[in-house]
Amino acid sequence: MLNFNFCAPTNFHFGRGVEMKAGEIIASMGGKKALVHYGGGSVIRSGLLGRILETLDAAGVAHIELGGVQPNPRASLVYKAIDLCRKENVDFILAVGGGSVIDSAKAISVGIPYEGDFWDFHCGKAKAKERLPLGVILTLAAAGSEGSSSCVITQEEGNLKRGSSSDLNRPTFALLNPELTMTLPPYQTACGATDMLAHVMERYFTNTDGVDLTDRLCEAVMTSIIEAAPIAMKDPANYDARAQLMWAGMLAHNNSLGIGREQDWASHQIEHELSALYDVAHGAGLAVVFPAWMRYQLEVNPMRFAQFAVRVWGCSMDFQHPERTALQGIERFEQFLRSLGMPTTFAELGAKEEDIPYMAAKCKRNNGDKLGFFRPLDTKMIEDVLRLAVR
Numbered sequence: 429m430l431n432f433n434f435c436a437p438t439n440f441h442f443g444r445g446v447e448m449k450a451g452e453i454i455a456s457m458g459g460k461k462a463l464v465h466y467g468g469g470s471v472i473r474s475g476l477l478g479r480i481l482e483t484l485d486a487a488g489v490a491h492i493e494l495g496g497v498q499p500n501p502r503a504s505l506v507y508k509a510i511d512l513c514r515k516e517n518v519d520f521i522l523a524v525g526g527g528s529v530i531d532s533a534k535a536i537s538v539g540i541p542y543e544g545d546f547w548d549f550h551c552g553k554a555k556a557k558e559r560l561p562l563g564v565i566l567t568l569a570a571a572g573s574e575g576s577s578s579c580v581i582t583q584e585e586g587n588l589k590r591g592s593s594s595d596l597n598r599p600t601f602a603l604l605n606p607e608l609t610m611t612l613p614p615y616q617t618a619c620g621a622t623d624m625l626a627h628v629m630e631r632y633f634t635n636t637d638g639v640d641l642t643d644r645l646c647e648a649v650m651t652s653i654i655e656a657a658p659i660a661m662k663d664p665a666n667y668d669a670r671a672q673l674m675w676a677g678m679l680a681h682n683n684s685l686g687i688g689r690e691q692d693w694a695s696h697q698i699e700h701e702l703s704a705l706y707d708v709a710h711g712a713g714l715a716v717v718f719p720a721w722m723r724y725q726l727e728v729n730p731m732r733f734a735q736f737a738v739r740v741w742g743c744s745m746d747f748q749h750p751e752r753t754a755l756q757g758i759e760r761f762e763q764f765l766r767s768l769g770m771p772t773t774f775a776e777l778g779a780k781e782e783d784i785p786y787m788a789a790k791c792k793r794n795n796g797d798k799l800g801f802f803r804p805l806d807t808k809m810i811e812d813v814l815r816l817a818v819r
């Protein structure tokens with residue numbers, strides 16, 4: 429196990445009705461005026477936004493609202509929100525929605541006190557040093573942004589989808605009521621489950637030794653997602669399934685599963701190129717990229733893939749031919765994705781083979797010119813991974 433530092437100070441409130449604490453919590457932290465940030469309207473249709481505004485009014489917290497965050501949130505709305513908040517003397521940001529709304533709110537919260545362009549944090553030009561406090565009311569179990577240190581924004585100019593990473597991106601508090609996710613269409617539930625699995629797998633596929641504890645934690649989270657997702661899709665109002673998914677999504681990405689090990693993240697960076705170019709759901713893009721990445725990387729460490737096959741997918745270990753077991757695990761994973769209605773090929777996603785060189789060239793790299801750590805990929809190798817997804 430590698431040395432690590434882990435600080436995850438978000439205060440989580442979980443369960444039925446917790447969203448009604450929003451006003452009281454913000455007031456108790458000294459918040460006087462909040463920006464309530466939301467997406468394309470699901471929180472209006474469900475009545476959630478109205479309830480939240482009432483809790484703010486009851487607690488004496490003034491507020492302004494800004495909706496319109498799109499999936500794969502755009503920089504233009506972040507700039508607009510930063511200007512608005514400065515003009516209105518906002519001192520608290522409250523995100524009500526899924527990962528896109530939360531990420532947009534994160535960018536706003538670090539962007540307001542920063543004199544330069546907030547995009548500096550996304551292109552490696554600067555590190556955030558301060559922020560406005562940020563509260564989250566989660567409506568979609570998926571990205572794990574409610575507990576993560578990441579913030580992913582798409583800059584329309586140049587069509588760049590880029591993440592920034594900082595502990596200042598971790599929300600001050602997060603209110604997680606599984607009931608708020610019951611209105612999700614099955615497709616979004618499936619995209620969410622896929623994204624959570626991907627967050628665990630980016631950490632699970634490592635060459636670091638001595639990480640048995642976090643391996644087993646990863647396996648527990650993955651098997652719980654695999655059990656709960658089909659239940660939530662068939663029975664959207666199943667509280668327990670929604671609750672498992674909601675907490676699994678947080679655990680999958682607050683890095684408690686990834687500490688002390690080298691992590692990969694190539695599949696995520698490759699997916700960001702797909703969602704930047706075709707504006708597809710992040711989870712759907714991952715369903716296409718991850719199995720291809722696994723097939724490409726299997727030979728690097730067949731025993732790790734075989735462990736995944738046996739412990740997560742219940743495959744029997746073939747000790748003579750561990751690579752056969754490994755491949756079986758990848759096939760089971762793919763079957764599972766298909767059973768959720770996820771695309772697993774370029775055609776199903778609406779992606780085009782001729783765009784592969786463009787995407788591979790544009791992909792954000794590690795510090796050098798390679799991508800990922802399990803077996804670092806150069807541009808040609810990224811193209812090979814993407815070609816495996818064409819089929």
Ligand code: NZQ
Pocket residue numbers: 466467468469470471497498499500501525526527528529531567568569570571572573576577578579580608609610611612613616619620623681696710711
């Ligand atoms: O916009 P509204 O109308 O609210 O509708 C949303 C949106 O269309 C809808 N939705 C959300 N909650 C709902 C609901 N519909 C009905 N009932 C509800 N309760 O779902 C759609 C998708 O929402 P979005 O927020 O885009 O999804 P998700 O949570 O999957 O977030 C995806 C974004 O997060 C980024 C992705 O790249 C993508 O941009 N990620 C962020 C990460 C992070 N910050 O740590 C890590 C991830 O790897 C990921 O990259």
Ligand code: ZN
Pocket residue numbers: 571623626627696710
């Ligand atoms: Zn993700």
